Amino acid sequence: MAETTSTPIEETTPPAKGRWKVIGPGLVAAATGVGGADLVATLVAGQKFGYALLWACIVGTVMKIVLVEGVGRYTLATGNTMFHGWRSLGAWTSWYFAPYIIIWGFVYGAAGTSGVALPLGALFPSVDLKVWAIVAGLITFVMAWFGRYRFIEKLMSAMVLIMFLTVVGIATLSLPHLPEILTGLVPTLPEGSFVYVLSLAGGIGGTITLAAYGYWFREKGWHGPQWMNIMRWDNTVAYLVTGIFVISMLIIGGDLLYTANIAVRSSDAGLLDLAKVLEDRYGSTICTIYLIGFLAAAFSSILGVWNGVSLMFADYVGHLRHLDQDDPRVHVGGSYFRFYILWLTFPPMILHFLGKPTLLILSYGVLGALFMPFLGLTLLILLNTKHTPKPWRNGWFVNLLMGVISVLFVIICVNEIIGVFSK
Template identity: 55%
Template sequence: MPQPTGPLGEDVDPRPVAEQQKGRRWSLVGPGIVVAATGVGAGDLVATLVAGSRFGYALLWAVVVGVVVKIALAEATGRWHLATGSTIFTGWRSLGAWTSVYFVLYVLIWGFVYGATAMTSSALPLAALFPWLPLEAWAILSGLVGLVFVWFGNYRLFERAMTILIGVMFVVVVGLAVLVVPDLGATLSGLVPRLPEGSAIYTLGLVGGVGGTITMAAYGYWVNAKGWRDASWMTVMRLDNRVAYITTGVFVVAMLVVGADLLHRSGITLTEGDRGLLDLDEMLRDRFGQIVSTLFLVGFWATSFSSLLGVWQGVSLLFTDFVRTRREARGQLTEGPAQRSLPYRAYLLWLTFPPMVLVLVGQPFALVVAYGALGAFFMPFLAITLVWLLNSSRTPAPWRNGWLSNALLVAAAALFLVLCVNELAGLGG
């Protein structure tokens, strides 16, 4: 009897669902951890630190709102996969060919530039820890290690690695927040919504930016790879999603505490971009010593490399599904696991090798503009299409959006549209 497979040809557990879930729901948590670890990168750490350094604890409430928004988005993605038995890309194709045109343009340009960004971000802490190799060499090595790991590994190994990396991130950052001895009263006062002068865009960034990337659309694929393939897994998926984003919320709050207590009080400004974390490393070394500095760089690396691995694995699955649905529309059937397919490996190579040119020569301005413009549109695209799909007959009636899901997804769409307009205005300026 052949082994049962999921929507993308992945092997699944043949035992009855009730038997698989019995007494072990907490131990099943995993795909949410993967999407959360991928979504929080070094750039998000810098953004949170900058918000804390400028406004203290005043924007803490925005982190809480952001966690709720991300839970709603990821839950909607997972619910679509489980309720319909199809993938998010199948849903997008049902909305018209325009979704495929946008997607392929986005992943090709975004992947080219993001590959260089992810490799450089992973290399920064390694170059600081081991200066006997230049930054560019560490960047190329990071990309190659990510390629080999994802190329030959399976989902189970990938999930374990991501869990370890987010564990390192969590321990280091939360430990650092405890070390700076936060003002508990000021911290709690940050839960009261208010907008200090000049904080509007930072607030929107905290709500919409941290933990939110194209990999949120990959959550449903990781749910399927875990073996969750129908609505009987809905409760487990929702538990998984909430645990992951609450963990992310604690992580981001810890970074805000570090920014508020260590930077805000000192009046210190970080360098823009991922390199700002190297400024923080110098401060930590001066104040707490070499051991704390080294541990922070390890956490910095875990944050960056988990994002690299998550994109290499998750966005390659999205691209593979794009190719699969096109072939099926032409009557060409595809078989076998997605992770062993030609489209999957072709996109992995696209993420790894062409961006090495950008690592060595820098990022051409025109490409950065195109990347920023397309990237700004993806999260509104995801939120709007989820509202569309989950209120239509494409979704079985018991699993369509209720009023709370609709309210959160519409709010998310509005938030991301505002951030999109701001991003495009910045590019135009």
Template identity: 50%
Template sequence: MTAETTASEPASTDWRSRLRRVGPGIMAAATGVGAGDLVATLVAGSRFGYALFWAILLGTVFKMGIGEAVGRWHLGSGSTILAGWRSLGRWATNFFGVYIVLWGFVYGATAMSATGLPLNALFPGLSVRYWGMICGVVGLVLVWLGRYRLLERLMTILVGVMFVAVVGTAVLVGPNIVALGGGLVPRLPEGSLAYVLGLMGGVGGTITMAAYGYWTMAKGWRTPRWIPFMRTDNAVGYLTTGIFVVAMLIVGSELLLGQGMADGDRGLLELGQRLAADYGQWARLPFLVGFLAVTFTSLLGVWNGVSLLFADWWRTWWARPETGSASGTGHESTAGMRSWPFRGYALWLTVPPMSLLFLDKPFQLTIAYGVLGALFMPFLAGTLLVLLNSARMPAAHRSRWLSNTVLTLCLVLFVVLAVDKLIGYVS
């Protein structure tokens, strides 16, 4: 891809100019929040009401902190995150290479299956499996075109649909403002610790957070002068998805409290049926459309953003340090949308995972995927903490106390989550 916006310096950095250019942050945040995250929030609301509202707010702050760190590294250092990892040693790029290949194979099937669920509910003539395959191919075609501006506009529209459907559902069931306000006080109801950790660390926290810097560069932001724009963009994106998640907590608390709810993406279908029973079919259909927007934004964002990560990993891994070709100026990342590694990985996300739609996930593959997935977010937070305080980052843009505090808290949280998951896999 060639960048569709110019890389010239911004004429003004006022709030109006920043808000007009919002886009990559919405893509990153919407991609990271999938159906599984919404279900987790619904289940938390159905079990604990508004008591965990504070955990959602804290998790939103954590995600904004990591997103800002990723964007600042790309714009402040002029290097991509892969170039930064390469500077830490081959171990970092080797780990990421194994992770991204295995993750893509399993996630491709997961994303297609999740997208097929609402389509099957809307149009039951075709099974979830085949609707998922169709969505995977549509996503492949859209990213194959290599047009960032088209993807940004399409995902912004889908986020608008998500907002209307999810927030509209919360308004329909009617939030208890007093109880919601009470949820601002941190407390841990019995049996809630796992949900607290999940809401703080899980919602919107995926490999796609590392893709954010590539989208800012595709937007034409490639120098430190764009850092204020990036910060506003990142905040708008995660505040928007924070509102989505709070809306689902309201729905879970008001509609499902004490009734239990199925885990997994099918829990959203169960919610649609309950909306139909309580309010009529007119309430179910818009919700299913919003469910489709949630799942398809995740699919489309991954097909593009993680393919960009893979293309840059391929270039960085094969680069010879003595030539300086691994510096990662950012131009390689934006040129990657039409490269064969980018398109090859998009195919890897789409075609081989279709076999998993016919078969149960192999046990060993699922375990390996889960272990590597548990280790990725600590890896991201830890390496950002090192890179943003190193000599590789110009002094003016190194992390200050606030960023270092947020990243350290994120690292601790993600390590705790990783240990919990690994213990679960072993046991």
């Protein structure tokens, strides 16, 4: 039977005015990509090097804007999903994507809900963290199972607002150090900072959720090249907001931890270490506000994954079964979409009690490290060849940026794989 998933969905017309009212998928993608691990990486960079790596956060924000714009441009210009694009490059893409999305979902289902449990445990210490992790998974399951995209978008936009107001608000307490903070805009590489520069510039918010962007705006009803300007506006605004959020975490780390020579743990628990420092310096009210922001960031990440990566999985199965793109089974609420929600929620609960098997974690680390080079390099191919209509292919400058980004991702990949096997 011939594959029919390339059939474009009927194009829609963007509003003539009021672009602020239609943005949203970019916020969902950006908020999903910035989780507890990213915040800790930023915090530790601030703890070790003060404000010196501020420039790397800005570079990382620009990189994400360029990369996610490429995902959106391919989707709108062709009417196809990212997985269709990967599939058109050959069956080898499925050999990587299939084990990755299964293993990644199983491990992330436990790691993501554990990240939500940390601030809940700090706010309500009488309840065991395992209980909070399971409760977080169940609440997310219900929201993703029954919630349509517009509900998810509105809820996540509210959480982005909470994240922004709490963390950026706390960072403003460091404004007396503004002249010193601004010195971080000058690119420097303090001794031992290279790995942290890689993390800030390329790793923050860099996951499979970047590729989910096109699925979210398709669910919102953006179909056809006429939405290109709206998509670009949406993407830029979203990553600028989360870029400011990440910069604020670096400033907090530089102010509270670097100057006082206070170390925090490199796991998500490092964010709890920061809560104690905030309480000691500013009191319990500021500490509570920070924990609420931490909770909003962690919960928005898992809600975005339960929705967006489930859409990617549904599209993957739809391609295997040669289904049309408008088949309800590959959209929010469809049977394949809901199967992956089940996979994200219930099997990973075992890991809360049994720990994380070494082989599984090694596979997760290696496959995850490969994803960003996979995305960057495949986008370069798709956006420079017949896979994309000529008017919407990359220009030389975007190719230069994407090429640099892809090389950086390959370096990060090698570094992360070495780190996985050296543990």
